[in-house]
Amino acid sequence: MFRIFRSSLIDFTGIILFGLAIFLITSSESLRDAINLPTSVYNMNTIFLSILIEALPFVLIGVVIAGVIQIFITEDHIKRWIPKNKLMAIIMSCVVGAFFPACECGIVPIVRRLVAKGVPIYAGIGFLLTGPLINPIVILSTYMAFGNDLKIALSRMIIGFFVAILIAFVISLLFKSNQLKVGLTNSSCGHTHSTPTESITRKIANVLVHSVDEFFDMGKYLIIGALLAAFVQTYISTGALAATGNGEVASSIALMMGLAYILSLCSEADAFIAASFSNVFPTASILAFLVYGPMIDLKNTMMMLSVFKARFVVTFVFIVTVIVFGTFIIVQGLY
């Protein structure tokens, strides 16, 4: 009796909320014409929404995978799978990342959940770095963007892979604990929802509910990141920025890395943008753009802040920057 009452109450609430949503939308239509803003604001809004609409499905998929990990994978599994040896664990995580077709938005909730489940921070970082950088779609789009030249695409993968291992190794030396924000670790998540006796429907319901929480946690950082990136694109001239490069390799590497950071492009799309700079800048700096962008950018930094301690994120960005910059200073002679 009570259950029937509750479920019809839920149905009723659903209908009410749906009605409310429709009401809000129709009332916004009439407001639409009353608003008059400068064109650049409309442009910025369009870029902002497009980043968001583009990223949203990937974040949602990431969030659902994270929910599945939360409910179905236990700390014991993780302990058995991850090699004891630190270096082996790092290499394994980078290889797994390379085979895992993720983009940089979708991977953050997954890494968060893995680290909360006891994956060491350095292995999580290895996975985070190679996931978006090395995957078939990225290889293909890079290959196409650079006039069907396999050299750039291969260099991107190979250098990126070794840089990722190096970064994860440095992280393993500097940080011992999981670096998650206080309260994000699994143990403090007060309710016990993954006892093995629970029914499968109950488990799935738990996955979904967890996904909702994750979506709201992560969503706000994604939104801020998208807004910042849209602002940069609307009001800062990348063309003029590129013109400030004086042809020196070191300064152009720094410039292209800066560009990769603020533009916050998806790793599958950034190759086309990089290609448009390819005759203005030396190849080493183009590669720096292609390797650095998927590892860390403005949007991604915001999302990482939702997961990790601020001090860790700042250190991480610093390490990635220094190592990528250093690597391309060293290998520039090859191109």
Add this chain to the structure above:
Amino acid sequence: MRFHMQQAFRAIILLLFAIYIIKLHYTGDILKLINPKYDVISQLGVIILLVLFVAQLQRVWSAKSEDHDDDHADHNHDHGYSSMNIKKLVSYSIVVFPLLTGFLLPPSTLNASIAEKKGAMMSITNSALNNKKEEEELAAEVESSQPEINLPDDQTQGELENPPENDLLSDDNPPDPNLDSNTYSQEEFRQMAQDLEKQSTVHMDDSVYTLNMDIISMNLEKYEGKEIVLNGFVYKEEGLKDNQFVLARFIITHCVADAGVTGFLSELDEAVDLQEDTWLEAKGTIAIQEYNGVDLPMIKITEWKKIEELEQPYIYPHGIMIR
């Protein structure tokens, strides 16, 4: 029974996101935001949102006995049962923000001011240079491997006499001239380059825009003097003459955030009177013009008319498969 305001609020946010994306698809405004290649994944996103909405509904009402209380101080992972405070108000406002701007402000089409920010002429000269390099490499490749030189000719005839394997393939996947799946094999690319050369007029249709662009700048000399029909918006940049402008288009790989500029340098006496962002349909002949030391195709416009901005204002890059 207890009603949880915040849970209801979260549910309605999920629903509004889903409705917003559905609305974008329904009105076609989605074309102004993302490459249609990602339509399916975006619809999948809607389905996930709706599933999450239904799951979230279950939390709006709870029986007294199963009341959650997760107010413990160290709990950062918010489940939405604890009471409202400033911090939460801020984070909910952030999540609502895109819904507000999305429903209230119409999506705009990228315009000349964005093209300027992206350094349009720089991109155009660059891609011309890239194409030239590629052509030189290709030529060198063909020269070094003599037998291959006859391949294209053999192939034109071979194609008609249909090799059985090819036929099978094309039966399963009929060639799809769709805008969003314009990937070609290298053979097809060569074939299209040959076909284009035979035509007296080059039509820059959206589905072949980037492809034709590549072919033309790879073999600029062959196309000099040829007639071309195209459309685009007017973009002017410092350093161009008074009678010059770029008839430009934006290329979208994923979403408008990664838009790049392409287009043709154009010459027209009335150019001074043309406002930036005016959409034109133009006919002209291809000439070669040097710009910053790079030979660019330039269109001497002979006929033109103003048109409405296209329903699908952007073009999408073609791909050439590795083999």
